[in-house]
Amino acid sequence: MANAYPDNPPPKGLRRPRVTIADVAEALGLTKGTVSRALNDYPDISESTRRRVARQAERMGYRPLSHAQAIRTGRTRSLGLVLQTNVHDAQRPFLAEFLAGVTQAAGIHDWSLTVASAQSQAEMLATLERLAREHKADGFILPRTMTDDCRIRLLRELNVPFVLFGRTGDATGCAWFDILGEAAMRDAVLRLAAFGHRRIAFVNGGAGFNYAVLREQGYLEGLERAGLAHDPALMRADAVTPPDGRSATAALLALPEPPTAIVFAVDMAALGAYPAAAALGLSIGRELSVIGYDGVPEGAYATPPLTTFDVDSRRAGERLAHLLIARIRGADPKTLRELEKARLLARASDGPPAVTSEDLARIVRARRGHDNTNGRKP
Amino acid sequence: MANAYPDNPPPKGLRRPRVTIADVAEALGLTKGTVSRALNDYPDISESTRRRVARQAERMGYRPLSHAQAIRTGRTRSLGLVLQTNVHDAQRPFLAEFLAGVTQAAGIHDWSLTVASAQSQAEMLATLERLAREHKADGFILPRTMTDDCRIRLLRELNVPFVLFGRTGDATGCAWFDILGEAAMRDAVLRLAAFGHRRIAFVNGGAGFNYAVLREQGYLEGLERAGLAHDPALMRADAVTPPDGRSATAALLALPEPPTAIVFAVDMAALGAYPAAAALGLSIGRELSVIGYDGVPEGAYATPPLTTFDVDSRRAGERLAHLLIARIRGADPKTLRELEKARLLARASDGPPAVTSEDLARIVRARRGHDNTNGRKP
DNA sequence: GTTTCTCCCGAAACCGGTTTCGGCAAGGAT
DNA sequence: ATCCTTGCCGAAACCGGTTTCGGGAGAAAC
Known part of the structure; x- marks a missing residue:
């Protein structure tokens, strides 16, 4: 019979077997219990023995086995x-x-x-x-x-x-x-307003997530502080991927009074603004300003590089x-x-508006329908 | 004193205390040891007892505590x-x-x-x-x-x-x-050769990683099977980011006989070919074909979408x-x-060469120096 | 009718820690 | 001098499992 069950010969283990709490105790002429209490700072251990134990444990390289502790304490660390x-x-x-x-x-x-x-x-x-x-x-x-x-x-x-x-x-x-995503969204709006933008849109992230609630609040606070009117038509939600962001951008630009700047709650959605703008011949950072949030690496490689708020994960x-x-x-x-x-990464996807909202509306009207391919080959 | 040490009141635990192996044993009128051996398929347990134990354990919702087992077996699962x-x-x-x-x-x-x-x-x-x-x-x-x-x-x-x-x-x-990255690289070369490409470059990934050795072998095998000569000038290495890929692409295109197609060992490097081509006014998929490897999501969003080999992580x-x-x-x-x-994702970054290597060399010579900005604003 | 196996299972040790309990010795109060 | 603390540590139980050991019952062999 022996110990060949259930699986296979037991793990041979690592060279030397491990030093246990009993080894430390024996080396000091103490008992396991005393060593344990000393290492765990029980108050009924004298300061001198506590130090003796600590040093000896250190010297012998003793490390408690977390699962052996867990069996009694219930804690696995x-x-x-x-x-x-x-x-x-x-x-x-x-x-x-x-x-x-x-x-x-x-x-x-x-x-x-x-x-x-x-x-x-x-x-x-x-x-x-x-x-x-x-x-x-x-x-x-x-x-x-x-x-x-x-x-x-x-x-x-x-x-x-x-x-x-x-x-x-x-x-x-x-x-x-x-x-503080809300602070970032607020600052994004204020930054765009300082550039001279008057129509600033907001594309929110995943619905249900608490961050979405907060970031929308931040956007609204930014508008208020900048003294800009709040237009519900300029708000979209639930955009977390480039395709999401692309269609949201396209919809916003198709508005009678399109935004000249868009704040995105999520970088991956903001990256969708690039193809949407390209499809209309608009240049990001000039005719359309974009600010994202998250600091994804792709943003740095985009053309122009995406202005965003970096989160240190x-x-x-x-x-x-x-x-x-x-x-x-x-x-x-x-x-x-x-x-x-979050830390602002001021890059090149935003700036002073090159055109007004009215101009933008005309440009978009003129170019829609001409070229609505997305760059794919036929 | 009590158990207020080392940290705080012990974890209250979850509602009911947990069912242990002793509970199962008692419910069956057996001992812990017997139950343990039954559950672990020791041969000295009768088939009938084994089944009784298994059913009772199931009914009581017994699950062994892996760290309690580990203390004896040395295995934590x-x-x-x-x-x-x-x-x-x-x-x-x-x-x-x-x-x-x-x-x-x-x-x-x-x-x-x-x-x-x-x-x-x-x-x-x-x-x-x-x-x-x-x-x-x-x-x-x-x-x-x-x-x-x-x-x-x-x-x-x-x-x-x-x-x-x-x-x-x-x-x-x-x-x-x-x-099999080597098979993918080989197939990439064969695919490009079938399109009519004669000068096919290879940009390898991180040096030292074993995959780099294999993928290079695959590239060479592809050339051989396609009956194409191997030109060491067409090989670059250690490119794993878009900037890496960008400079590798630029260097390859600056060659006297530039490649009309490039196989990348790593998608993230392949994405660097896009700005490199754009800077020279070349269109990916026509003047320059590109095939990547990895199947990163960004490849699908690139313009045109990147042909690559998808790895199911x-x-x-x-x-x-x-x-x-x-x-x-x-x-x-x-x-x-x-x-x-790996699974080929045939998208739009590769195709029949729109120009020959000689034409490409002329185009590149003509356009270099004119516009070497990378799209950033002044 | 013994003797000898086998088949099963109980009893108990064990793993490496933690925690409780009790007692010895030294010091202070009465 | 006695009593009562207080400080400090040893002894032993305990946690939830696994594994070893040995023995009883029944079957097979003699």
Whole structure:
């Protein structure tokens, strides 16, 4: 019989077997329990032994096995992240940087990151619950928060710690890190107004996401501060890909009084303004100004390069890891809320309007119908 | 004193406490040990008991705690992935899909994924060793393999299971999944030759990566099969971003006998051919044909859309997870090697040459120096 | 009717930590 | 001198599993 089950010969292991807490204890003539309490800063351990133990553990290279601890404490020292994989749009370009930030920050506290994925909302909830129940993660980072987010409701009910990347409708018990998208949208409008634009449109991102609500508020605040009238016809929503942005741009330009500038809530949508303008023979940055948000790398390669607000995804990941660890350790969520501003990347897709809205309307009328191919070969 | 240390009140836990193996044993009038052996298919358990145990466990919703098992078995049922975060180039667009594939495939076997990151090669090796030593992962997926890869040497020496996304120089003990990039490059050349191109250039990707060696071989094989001469002047290397591709394209077009078509080993570099051609007033797909490789989403939005070979990153992730799990369970690595072909996405960036190499040389000579702005505003 | 296997399962040790409990010794108060 | 704290640590239970060991019952062999 032996131990040949269930699979195969057991892992041979790495050269030397590992130093356990018992090794440290023996080396010092103490017991496991004492060493454990010393390392975990129990108050009934004298300062001198605490130091002795710490130094010896250091010297022997002792590192506790997180899953051995977990069996008693219930804590694995690992953060959880469940990716939604049925939405193909955004998040993609940021993920690598974001993960780099999270894992790096977690690593310096000796924590790790467990990643899972879900293809539907139901699977998302089931996965979160499973990971929590099996202690694969002590808490979760929830990216792309919705205004009304079922993940938050679940984790609240399960009493599992979490932090948001973004804000949400009901903030009770929530910790978060977020970028002030509303401030960026406001500043974008003010910048365009300072250039002399009077008709400034807004193309929002994914409906339901909390950021969309905030960015629209920022746009409206910008209009108000600039003393510009708000025209509902100049607002579009739910554009997160270049095709989305392209059709939104085309629709806006077809208006009787078209905008001379468009603020996009999402870079990937802003990139759709380029082919839309090209199809009408308009030059971005002159006849039509465009400002995006996100700082995707493609924006720098566009012609002309896209003016946008850069979001530092890596830093977001870092901060969220720190916040979540603090949250798991018991900190009050109300003290764990951080907001930062996006950084303006002033490039070449915006500038003073070369033509007025009236001129633009005439140009568009004249050119529509002539060439509505999109550059594809016949 | 109580249990208020080290951090805070312990996690309250989820509603009902969890069903343990002892609960299952008690419900059946058996002992923990027997239940454990039954669930793990030990041969000294009768078939009838095995079934009784399995059904009862199912009914009570029993799921073993992987870290409780790990304390004895040394296995956590988790796969490891360490991201290299100092290289800013490729891998980014694929990561989300790739992770989706890995986590989904791991999930159906009840495995999970642990992600970490490293900012240098030294940190990479240290992280791999730490994760292995702390049993945070039972094995690793190594993406972006180099021809001579120090990660492989380390894990070999540590006797830790791993699978490669890509192939490598020394295959001993290696399992892998890879896409036949060499076949794609060969087919690209043959496709262009069939269009009538005689001067076909090749712009390779990152030096040192094993894929670069293979793709160059594929290019050369394509030339040979097409009966075209090999001109070393038509080969460039180490281009992985649009700027890289742009300068490579510019250099190739400045040749006395410029190519009428370019095969790129990497899509992101191929996208750099667009501004390079535009700067010379050349139209992609007519005066200059371009074929890429990777299937990045940006290629579809380019004008004209980029002909390329699509790599299914999600599937790669799935297969790698399966292979690694099998490898950890003890399968022979030689039986765990899979190769698949990339899928041609025939779009509009290539076609019959509108001009000959001689004409092209004249055009380029005439237009150089006139307009070497890159579209930026003054 | 023993003896000898086999087939199954119980009992208990074990993995590497954490936590509870109790007791010894030193110091202070009475 | 006695009593009561207080500080500090050892002993042992415990967490949720896995694995080893040994033995009882029944069947087969003698």
